[in-house]
Amino acid sequence: MARPRGLAAALALLAAAVAAQDDRAESLGRAQQLLRAGRASEARELLETAAAGADAPTLARIADTCLRGGLLDDAERHAERAARLSPELPRLGLLLGQIYAAERKFPAAVERLSEAVRREPAQAQGHYLLGITYSLMGEKEKAIPPLERAARLAPGNAGFRYYLGLAYLDAGRNPDGARELGEAARLDPANAPAKLNLGWALISLGRNAEASERLQEATALDPRNPAAWFLLGESERRRGELDAAVLHFERALPLDPGMADALFSLGTIAYLRQDRAGAAEYYQRLLAAHPRHAGGHYQLGKMLLGEGRLEEAIEHLKAAVDIDPDRKGAHYQLARAYRLKGDAAAAAREAAVFRSLGPEAAEEGAGRREPLAPLPRNP
């Protein structure tokens, strides 16, 4: 009879276990809601209760919930416990790698993720996470091969193509970056960051007309992104469409009133158009927001020199070289200013510094592309 009793007990145990699982599932769901609502301590309490006596798969789910909720220490603890209970649990390596990467424990993350992709080489997610981890480590070249493998395994995944594109840009492979970002934008037309970065890449390649189109789409998708407006203006400026450029730069400023690049570009356009008052106003706004903006001091100094306001010009040009001693143009203009002032010794000194800076770094081909500041990224 023991058997029937045992069966009943087993059934009772099973029922209890199912109930416990149900409770845990409910707890997990509730915890996720709390995390979304920013009530982390209540969520933690629930998750800890759920974790008590949980099996490895459940612990992994709890760890995943913690990771998504930003509870990184808890995520690590639960995931590691799961690993101790069941080292071979599928995809646990990916989860641990992700957690370590989020904690910036990069060597551990790389170890886990490398192991994961060795075990499941056809699993795109692992390659992708490994590539992203290398990117976060600043290992630009190492990031590319795993991201390329991820994109090869899942060519229709817009996210993979997007991050591969960014990795190419980080490595200076802008044509490849533009190609991948173009694919990302095609696969996911609502992906504003892809279009923004694609616009940046196209500008860097001198494909300004194309950049302008993509950036118009980016501003339509994300009209409150000042970087998108700025880059749209930049693409127009480089095409010689100065009126359009000014309009777009002006759209960026209310979203970021101290946006240095927009103020600088607006000042420079005004300067090139001989609107000295307008240029001075932009440069002064720029310097009020960023007192150590070498470019602002330089442009203002150059402009003042053109107006014959020698002392003020020298003050700004000196500020420019103090902040950025390698700014050749500022030394060049300082030499001019001192010569106009009649200070031959100072002029000779600045000319010597200018010459000592040597020719500009070797650049691609015969021509020179105007440098483009990198876009701030938040992968």
Place this chain on the structure above:
Amino acid sequence: MIPPGVRFSASFLLGLACVLAAARPPVSGAADPAASGPITLADRAAAAGLRFETTYGDKETSTYILETTGTGAAFLDYDNDGFLDVFLANGTTVAGPKSGQPPRSALFHNKGDGTFEDVTAKAGVGRSGWGQGVAAADYDNDGWTDLYLTFFGDNVLFHNNGDGTFTDVTAKAGVGVGGWSTGAAFGDYDKDGRLDLYVARYVDFDLKNAPLPGSARNCFYSGFPVMCGPRGLPGGRDVLFHNNGDGTFTDVTVPAGDLDKARYRGLGVVWADYDDDGWPDLFVANDAHPNLLYHNNRNGTFTETAFEAGVAFDEDGRERAGMGADFGDYDNDGRLDLVITNFYGEPHSLYRNQGSGTFLETTWPSGVGQATTRYLGWGTAFVDLDNDGWKDLFFVNGHVYPEVDRHHLDETYAERALVLRNQGDGTFADVTQGAGPDLATPRVGRGAAFGDYDDDGRVDVLVSSVNDRAVLLHNETADANHWLAVKLVGTSSNRDGLGARVTVQVGGTRQVHEVHGGGSYLSQSDLRAHFGLGKATVVPALEVRWPSGIVDRLENVAADRVVVVEEKKGLVPRR
């Protein structure tokens, strides 16, 4: 008291007669630029019988930088019949001609009726190889214009025999030099009455060991592989030859001031007395190196002053990719200003001469910057295309990478030329769009020579393009403006009057033209000084200041003709 050497010539009476004969009272003063009709140019090469195709490198891909520089052109009157003839340099390909006769340079004789005939064979000036530049002037003062051709390889000096033929005198003259010569210009720097010669050299290049596209950092453009350079390639050293007066020249590059010691990559060359001290100075446009401005020390030596003068770099202290250059007084203040053509993405540069030996960059305030930044420029000139008394700007453009057409860039290999009209207030307006369909046609332009080949009073433009036919842009601007062209014949000075400064005073406007060797890109323009006179039918005062220091002054010179002024004689009959 009349200063020594100053003459009032018989032209005074001639001019007066013209004034009296005029149906309406003469009007003095340059025209209001806005009142002139649209500048219009039309390609009449085919109709004029100027059939010439330039061969220069591969059409689809430039494997080497050698395939990019293209060739120059010249307007010259080699047979002294008073009509401008045409010389066109020619190049080749890396693979060389597959069969038949290799591409050759050509001389076209102007028949005086607006058409040309090819006289290359008869004249003996057809040369094959990597032809580059042309300099045309009478180096031996025998009254016949000679030719100096630069090459990647040995250069050639052709002496004009005066009978329609030329003789290669390179070896005797000692001006062959090797390497890669580009721009060349005659000028009498020591004012001994004999024309000296400056030869710019570009890159120290060896086809056998030249790097291939994509093989180094300097061999990419916008991320795709292209021919390497010029950055990363060593420059060639320019050469200054002093004319010994016996048909030979001496290389004085070092004793004249250790010129181009840094071996900058020279292209365009032009002589001009930029500081108006009566001694010819020299400007060299360098590619991705600082430009050079040699101030004449009046003792056979030069001091390089480009940095101090403000023309070595752009206003941000960056070296641009200088290609062609010209001096001319665009604001009619009596001082020679400077224009330089540059790479795509860089504006063509305009520098206003401030006097006292310095220049102010006016590229952007003048409107030149906005009009030119998206072009890669070569031949250029200050030239009054509408005869309103204000020198306009003409630019020949064309990219160096055929590959740009395959990479969806904003830029294209072929580019249109640009005409910028001088608005008389220090600014220029881009009037290319209205200047006719032939001007708007994109070409891979390089050399450009300027001259009125049909003596209709309007300056025409001869354009040499890469792997394309030569274009003869006939100036068909419809306006009623008047003009005067002045041909100089030196006697104490060099025969061509190179370095002479011609000034016309019309109403309140004073125009200056200095006759100079070189200019534009690898080309030589007509040496006659052309003045647009606006509504004026008479030039009340014309002055020629010769290199010798002699000044000829003429009064009331009738407009709308070519006049010949001989040193110390004034007006003489035109041959």
